[in-house]
Amino acid sequence: MTGMTSATQQDPAAGAPAPMADDDAPAAPQDRFLRRFVSNRAATAGAIVLAILIVMALAAPWLSSWDPTLQDLSQAFQKPSAAHWLGTDNLGRDVLARIMYGGRYTLLIGVIAVAIAAAIGVPIGLISGYYGASVDMVIQRGADILLSFNAFLLALILVAVLGVGMQSVTIAAGIGVMPQFIRIARAEALSIRETDYVAAAVNFGSGSGRIILRHVLPNALTPVIVYATLNIGTTILVAAGLGFLGLGVQPPTPEWGSMLGEARSYIFHAPMQMTFPGLAIFLAVLSFNLMGDGLRDALDPELR
Amino acid sequence: MGAFINYCVRRLLAAIVTLLGVVAVLIFTFQVLPGDPARVIAGPMASAEAVAKIRDEMGLDRSAVTQYVEYVGKVLRGDLGTSPRTRVPVLDEIAERLPYTVALAVLGTLLGVILGVPLGVVAAVRKDRWPDTLGSIVGVAGISLPVFWTGILLIVLFAVTWKILPAGGADSPASYVLPSLTLGIFSMAIISRMTRSTMIEKLDEDYVRTVRGKGVREITATRHALRNAAIPILTVVSLQFGTLLGGAVLTEIIFSWPGIGRLLIESIQARDFPMVQGIVLIFAAMFIVVNFVTDILYTVVDPRVRLY
Amino acid sequence: MTDPLLSIRNLKVEFRSRMSTVQAVGGVDLDIYPGETVGIVGESGSGKSVTMLAAMGLLPRTARVAVSGQVLLRGQDLLQMRPRQLRQIRGRDMALIPQDPMTCLDPVLRVGVQLREALRVHQRLTRKQARARGIELLRTVGIPEPEKRHDQFPHAYSGGMRQRAMIAMGIANDPALLIADEPTTALDVTVQAQIMDVLRQAQQQTQACLALITHDLGLIAEMADRVVVMYAGCIVESGDVHTIFKRPRHPYTVGLMASLPQGGDERHPLVPIPGNPPDLGAIPGGCPFHPRCALAQGRERCSNELPLLRDVSAADAGHRSACHYFEEIHGSGQWSRLAQEQAS
Numbered sequence: 001m002t003g004m005t006s007a008t009q010q011d012p013a014a015g016a017p018a019p020m021a022d023d024d025a026p027a028a029p030q031d032r033f034l035r036r037f038v039s040n041r042a043a044t045a046g047a048i049v050l051a052i053l054i055v056m057a058l059a060a061p062w063l064s065s066w067d068p069t070l071q072d073l074s075q076a077f078q079k080p081s082a083a084h085w086l087g088t089d090n091l092g093r094d095v096l097a098r099i100m101y102g103g104r105y106t107l108l109i110g111v112i113a114v115a116i117a118a119a120i121g122v123p124i125g126l127i128s129g130y131y132g133a134s135v136d137m138v139i140q141r142g143a144d145i146l147l148s149f150n151a152f153l154l155a156l157i158l159v160a161v162l163g164v165g166m167q168s169v170t171i172a173a174g175i176g177v178m179p180q181f182i183r184i185a186r187a188e189a190l191s192i193r194e195t196d197y198v199a200a201a202v203n204f205g206s207g208s209g210r211i212i213l214r215h216v217l218p219n220a221l222t223p224v225i226v227y228a229t230l231n232i233g234t235t236i237l238v239a240a241g242l243g244f245l246g247l248g249v250q251p252p253t254p255e256w257g258s259m260l261g262e263a264r265s266y267i268f269h270a271p272m273q274m275t276f277p278g279l280a281i282f283l284a285v286l287s288f289n290l291m292g293d294g295l296r297d298a299l300d301p302e303l304r
Numbered sequence: 305m306g307a308f309i310n311y312c313v314r315r316l317l318a319a320i321v322t323l324l325g326v327v328a329v330l331i332f333t334f335q336v337l338p339g340d341p342a343r344v345i346a347g348p349m350a351s352a353e354a355v356a357k358i359r360d361e362m363g364l365d366r367s368a369v370t371q372y373v374e375y376v377g378k379v380l381r382g383d384l385g386t387s388p389r390t391r392v393p394v395l396d397e398i399a400e401r402l403p404y405t406v407a408l409a410v411l412g413t414l415l416g417v418i419l420g421v422p423l424g425v426v427a428a429v430r431k432d433r434w435p436d437t438l439g440s441i442v443g444v445a446g447i448s449l450p451v452f453w454t455g456i457l458l459i460v461l462f463a464v465t466w467k468i469l470p471a472g473g474a475d476s477p478a479s480y481v482l483p484s485l486t487l488g489i490f491s492m493a494i495i496s497r498m499t500r501s502t503m504i505e506k507l508d509e510d511y512v513r514t515v516r517g518k519g520v521r522e523i524t525a526t527r528h529a530l531r532n533a534a535i536p537i538l539t540v541v542s543l544q545f546g547t548l549l550g551g552a553v554l555t556e557i558i559f560s561w562p563g564i565g566r567l568l569i570e571s572i573q574a575r576d577f578p579m580v581q582g583i584v585l586i587f588a589a590m591f592i593v594v595n596f597v598t599d600i601l602y603t604v605v606d607p608r609v610r611l612y
Numbered sequence: 613m614t615d616p617l618l619s620i621r622n623l624k625v626e627f628r629s630r631m632s633t634v635q636a637v638g639g640v641d642l643d644i645y646p647g648e649t650v651g652i653v654g655e656s657g658s659g660k661s662v663t664m665l666a667a668m669g670l671l672p673r674t675a676r677v678a679v680s681g682q683v684l685l686r687g688q689d690l691l692q693m694r695p696r697q698l699r700q701i702r703g704r705d706m707a708l709i710p711q712d713p714m715t716c717l718d719p720v721l722r723v724g725v726q727l728r729e730a731l732r733v734h735q736r737l738t739r740k741q742a743r744a745r746g747i748e749l750l751r752t753v754g755i756p757e758p759e760k761r762h763d764q765f766p767h768a769y770s771g772g773m774r775q776r777a778m779i780a781m782g783i784a785n786d787p788a789l790l791i792a793d794e795p796t797t798a799l800d801v802t803v804q805a806q807i808m809d810v811l812r813q814a815q816q817q818t819q820a821c822l823a824l825i826t827h828d829l830g831l832i833a834e835m836a837d838r839v840v841v842m843y844a845g846c847i848v849e850s851g852d853v854h855t856i857f858k859r860p861r862h863p864y865t866v867g868l869m870a871s872l873p874q875g876g877d878e879r880h881p882l883v884p885i886p887g888n889p890p891d892l893g894a895i896p897g898g899c900p901f902h903p904r905c906a907l908a909q910g911r912e913r914c915s916n917e918l919p920l921l922r923d924v925s926a927a928d929a930g931h932r933s934a935c936h937y938f939e940e941i942h943g944s945g946q947w948s949r950l951a952q953e954q955a956s
Contacts, residue, residue: 042444145325148588150550157584160572161333237450241554244452245569257450264456264558271460278453286448293444510715513670517710518730518781519703522695528718607765608719 043294046287053284057103066094068101069252077270089259089273090266099280102254107284109170109255110236114228116174117181117235122217122224125185130193130212136186143182151176155238159247166255169248173235184227188220195219222299230292233285240281256281312600319596324376326588331375334577336368345388345577358388362578384582389574394582398564402586404474405563408555409548411484416491417541423492424499428507429526439496446493451551455486455558472560483559487548494547498540502533535606542598546591616643617821618667618706618789623681625659625666625845632893636662638845639681641921644789649815649822651836651853653829653868657889659845660825661711664791668706669698685789704734707787711794713774717766723750723777724762730784749780752817753810772803776810783814790815791823796831808835829872833857838930841865844890844900847921851931861924861933861941863905899936907937 056063066084072092080087086095128139146154155169155176162168192198192215201211242248243257244264251258256277263274335341342359343350359365362385363374378385384394427439462482463471470479506512506529515525553565560566564583571579625637637659644650652660665671667683669690683690685705690698702708710716718726727746731737737745743762750758753776766774775795782790795811796804812835815822824835832839832853839856841849841864849862860866867885887904890896896903898915908914913936924931924938935941 042440141321141325144322145329148322148326148591149584150547150591152550152553153584153587156553156568156572157333157580160580233448240450241452244450244554245557247572260450260453260456267456267460268464271464274453274456274460278450278456281450281453282445282448285450286445289444289448508672510710510712511718514708514710514716514778514781515718515729517668517670517702517708519699519701519733520729521699524729528721531720532718606720608767 040294040297042290043298046290046294049283050287050291053103053280053287054107056100057107060097060100060104064094064097064100066097068093068097068254070094077266077273079272086276087272090262090270095273095276098254098259099256099276102256102259102277103280103284105166105249105253105255106236106240106257106281109166109173109239109249110232110284110288113170113174113235113239114177114232116171117176117178117231118224118228120174121178121181122185122220125182125187126189126212126216126220128182129186129189130208130216132190132193139182140186143179146179147183151180151234152238152241154179155242156247159242164247164250166249166253169239169242172242173238176238177231177234180231181224181227184223185220188223189216192216192219226292226296226299229288229295233288233292236281236285236288256284308603311603315596315599319592322592323589326592327376327379327585328372330581330584331368331372334581335362335364335371341577344575347575379585384585385578387571387576387579389571389576389579394579397567397579398582398586401562401564401567404561405549405552405556405565406590407480408483408487408552408561408563409545411480412487412491412548412551413541413545415484415488416495416544419488420492420495421499421537424496425503425526425530427496427500428503431504436500439500443493443497443500446489447497449489449493451486451490452554452558454489455483455555458482458486459558472558474562479559483555483561486555486558487551490551491544491548494544495537495541499533499537502536503529506530506533535602538601538605539598542594545594549587549590614645617646617686618642618644618823619682619684620663620667621682621684623663623666623683624679625662625671626678628676628678634892635895636845636892637666638895640842640845640847642840642847644821644823646788646821647819648837649824649835651832651839652823652825652842653827653832653839654842655827655889657844657892658842660842661793662845663842664708664793664823664825668702668708668791670702670708700734703730703787704785705787706789706791707782707785709778709782709790709792709795712798713771713778714798716778717769717774719766722763722765723769724764727762727777727781727784730781734785745784746780749784750777752783753777753780753814754806755780771799772807775799775803775807779807779810779814783818783820786818787820789823790818790820791825793825794827795824796826796828804831811835829868841868844895845892846900846934848901848935849933850921851924855931859931861931861938862935863907863941864901865933866941867904899934907935907940911937 060068070093072088075084075088075092076090078084078088078092084094084096086099089095089098124139128136128143149157151173153176155172158172158175159168162172189212198211198215201215206214239248240255240257240260243255243259244261246258246261249255249258251262259277260274260281263270263277266273340355342355342362342364345362346355346358363371366374375385382395384398386393387397390397423439423442427436427443430436459471459482462469469482470476471482473479507526509529509532512525512529515528516522552563553568555561556563556565557569564586568580568583570576571583620640620642623637623640623642624635627634627636640659640663642650642663652663654660662671666679667690671677671679679691681691685701690701693701717723724743724746727749728739728742731742731745747758747762750761755761755773755776761769761773766777769777775798779792779795782792792811796807799807808831811822811824814820822835824831826832836853839849839851839853840847841856841862843864849856849860849865856865857869860869864885867883870883871885873882885904886906890900890903896915898913898917899905899908899919902908902914905914917936919934919936921932921934924933
């Protein structure tokens with residue numbers, strides 16, 4: 001058995017291993033997370049777009065000199081001009097102002113609806129997953145029933161009963177996405193229940209309620225937050241859809257969905273009118289989706 | 305075989321239980337919860353006698369449980385009540401329009417699968433290169449577009465500006481194009497995103513590397529991954545069918561489509577609770593049926609699933 | 613002196629992510645001669661699997677993997693080959709028996725179909741012929757009732773059977789080089805011995821050379837002709853199997869040998885190698901082993917200069933060590949006790 005014919009050389013210059021960094025401690029998880037998020041260009045773009053929309057909504061009174069509900073029929077259906085940057089609608093109202101003020105309603109409804117959904121759905125899901133057995137089965141049957149409809153249908157039914165208006169829409173949209181939160185909270189509770197630190201807490205005699213509050217909830221929070229961000233897009237679409245049907249925020253209050261619904265009557269006459277509310281909804285939902293995706297990728301240890 | 309039938313029966317029972325639960329929720333929502341459902345249905349203008357008549361006809365003065373049992377009994381006999389608005393049996397109205405809604409949902413799903421799956425596969429195989437970026441953009445844009453806006457945009461483009469397709473109704477085959485396309489775009493976005501992430505996961509698995517080690521062509525390796533990805537993708541396709549049923553409501557309004565979605569909205573606006581109840585029941589039943597079929601299909605397609 | 617069948621020269625593999633760059637393999641030279649069994653030993657993360665996977669071109673195909681160097685199979689550089697040529701070689705001239713039989717078979721296809729795939733990629737066979745050959749292969753690796761097993765799905769196989777099926781796929785086309793990646797790691801101890809027999813038999817039948825990648829020194833002792841010891845992506849020692857076991861000349865190898873539980877009447881405490889495996893994203897400067905090496909003792913050369921693989925002695929042909937001070941190592945067990953005393 002002969003050995004290798006050529007002497008094995010390891011070139012000391014090429015491929016010299018990188019020296020160990022001075023700072024031995026690994027970067028704090030928050031820094032790493034932020035870096036990953038920012039390096040995701042799509043997510044950052046989404047965040048910027050959202051920031052613009054929020055600023056427009058909040059600073060509307062200063063950014064626009066027009067009253068969004070001021071009608072001037074002589075100025076109806078104006079094309080974009082120096083006076084009206086986005087033109088006017090069928091009642092002569094300034095479209096840009098209505099878009100900016102409208103952001104307040106649409107965005108607010110979206111966020112609050114998700115907050116409602118999470119506030120109700122997450123505890124239910126955690127309890128269902130943690131306690132298991134019959135509690136779980138009952139809750140799951142209930143969730144299954146709700147999941148038999150999709151979010152919009154569920155919201156539609158609720159609005160049919162609760163009546164129209166901003167409050168109803170918000171609650172309806174929230175209940176519409178709530179079943180998803182139950183499901184995801186339950187899944188988290190199921191896996192966290194099996195961890196060592198929970199077992200340790202049980203051994204120490206901590207009560208279930210305490211364990212859920214102190215161990216299960218904080219650890220389940222991360223995927224819930226990601227899910228919440230992704231679901232704001234859904235609630236906005238649901239609320240806007242209801243508004244479009246005239247079942248949401250009532251005129252003359254500018255809400256992007258109802259603006260789109262009003263514009264629909266004029267698509268043959270003035271097709272431009274439906275562009276901007278729809279575009280606004282699209283951008284808002286898009287930015288939340290991009291950010292939600294970015295959040296999920298940044299928090300996921302395996303970078304896709 | 306026995307285990308399979310056993311499983312089917314169990315899933316069927318679960319489906320029925322869920323459906324019964326849905327009915328309970330509906331009864332509660334429409335017949336119990338509102339302050340005076342008879343008044344709401346009759347309308348604010350109706351006389352006291354008219355309200356009383358409705359209350360009597362629909363049995364709204366009885367206890368919730370009685371109402372529930374009565375309703376279930378009627379449903380089993382094929383009677384979903386009568387619409388106080390049109391005086392026509394609810395079931396008849398629904399039966400007339402249901403095919404149109406189902407047609408839209410099916411066409412939308414088909415479009416979604418035909419366009420979405422290849423897009424997702426290509427995006428996964430060419431990950432981080434331009435097909436992937438394009439696919440991701442299409443995907444995230446597709447789910448962010450409001451269905452009702454897409455529909456209007458398509459109408460403005462194809463019916464108003466170019467005048468090559470009808471803007472509404474279901475009279476001609478051509479009229480099926482735009483509504484299906486509207487739903488299809490949304491469906492395609494969901495399916496392509498799911499396909500992409502599932503394929504990426506499967507392409508990463510060990511057996512794909514083993515297959516490459518045999519010296520096969522890259523497309524064979526992709527086929528292996530796709531075969532394994534088919535099962536999760538199937539689940540998503542069926543789930544989004546349910547989503548499309550909801551989206552169909554808005555699409556039907558925009559395109560004046562004679563389906564049950566538009567009927568639902570009209571009924572809600574007219575406070576026609578029996579009709580609303582009936583339609584929602586049908587929607588839920590459809591969704592439950594689709595879920596049931598998917599569960600069964602899953603066990604048939606996946607050789608690993610052993611039924612206990 | 614025959615030519616090596618496989619010749620790896622200065623193979624480097626880097627994995628780049630957004631956050632860091634990990635050097636999995638840092639300049640490996642390796643020759644494998646026809647008919648021999650080479651054992652590649654190391655801990656997890658030593659780069660032993662990555663080296664052979666890179667040689668076959670089976671690393672994840674993302675932009676994040678950088679492979680450089682030469683891999684010569686019968687004189688042709690595999691790293692420079694066009695994909696079509698490489699595909700002809702894979703499975704035919706070089707075959708991989710991958711790690712973890714539980715996940716290496718496609719769960720939705722029958723085993724026979726997967727065998728048939730391995731065969732038909734490189735041989736012109738009809739379905740019937742492929743089926744017959746597949747059954748024969750299953751029989752060769754000792755799977756009972758091969759006709760029945762051929763048409764079953766992977767989940768009907770036990771772990772040991774799956775490993776045998778993987779071996780069958782590996783030898784299906786009579787390759788000249790078999791690469792077995794941790795063939796026994798995922799298996800029970802009782803099954804391990806059987807698999808080793810199957811491997812040995814398969815090798816004898818096909819006259820192939822075998823690259824045996826493992827962290828199990830017992831397996832090496834039983835099966836290998838030559839041993840290559842890897843640490844942190846580099847080869848730290850190589851040589852004849854008897855020499856390596858009796859007269860290791862690298863502190864890491866010595867540590868490995870010393871950490872083997874010793875049978876017999878006397879009770880010896882288990883001697884682990886102190887410290888932890890290195891973080892491949894931040895490999896220490898100089899010799900990668902020096903933070904854990906009793907021989908280094910803060911010597912400057914160890915922390916500054918990367919040691920090259922050098923011949924241990926003129927007499928010991930083929931025995932090489934990458935340690936600045938390997939001359940200070942004598943015997944085997946003796947030195948480790950010395951190290952123990954010094955450490956305490």
